[in-house]
Amino acid sequence: MPLRFDAHISTAETDYGTVLLDERAGTYWELNPTATLVVRTLLDGGEEADATAALVREFDIDRAQAQRDVEALVRHLREAGLAS
Numbered sequence: 782m783p784l785r786f787d788a789h790i791s792t793a794e795t796d797y798g799t800v801l802l803d804e805r806a807g808t809y810w811e812l813n814p815t816a817t818l819v820v821r822t823l824l825d826g827g828e829e830a831d832a833t834a835a836l837v838r839e840f841d842i843d844r845a846q847a848q849r850d851v852e853a854l855v856r857h858l859r860e861a862g863l864a865s
Contacts, residue, residue, distance in 0.1 A: 784823035784855065786864050801863060810863065815840060819851050820858075829855065 786792065791802040799817040801810040812820060818839055822832040829851050836847035858864040 783826050783828070784820065784858070784864050786824070787862065790863050803861075803863060810861070815850070816854055819854055823855070 786801070789804045791804060793800045793802075794817065797811075798814050799812040799820060801812065802808075803810070815836065818835055819832040822835050823829070827835075829848070832851045833844065833847045836842060836850065837844050840847075855864070
């Protein structure tokens with residue numbers, strides 16, 4: 782399922798990944814380059830399988846590990862109230 786950040790979330794890409802600002806809570810979240818690739822893929826309308834494939838291509842990691850990482854990141858973003 783594609784990812785959407787809630788309206789109160791601002792994002793800024795940096796040289797080291799992406800920073801998320803939860804404007805309601807005043808908290809920052811920092812995503813490393815791996816998480817940034819996953820989020821960018823999902824925000825562009827890709828599915829979790831697309832994000833997994835992107836990780837495997839870019840970082841040459843095991844597909845099963847990449848899938849677990851994508852699922853965990855998406856779950857954490859949703860549980861934190863940052864994304865739907």
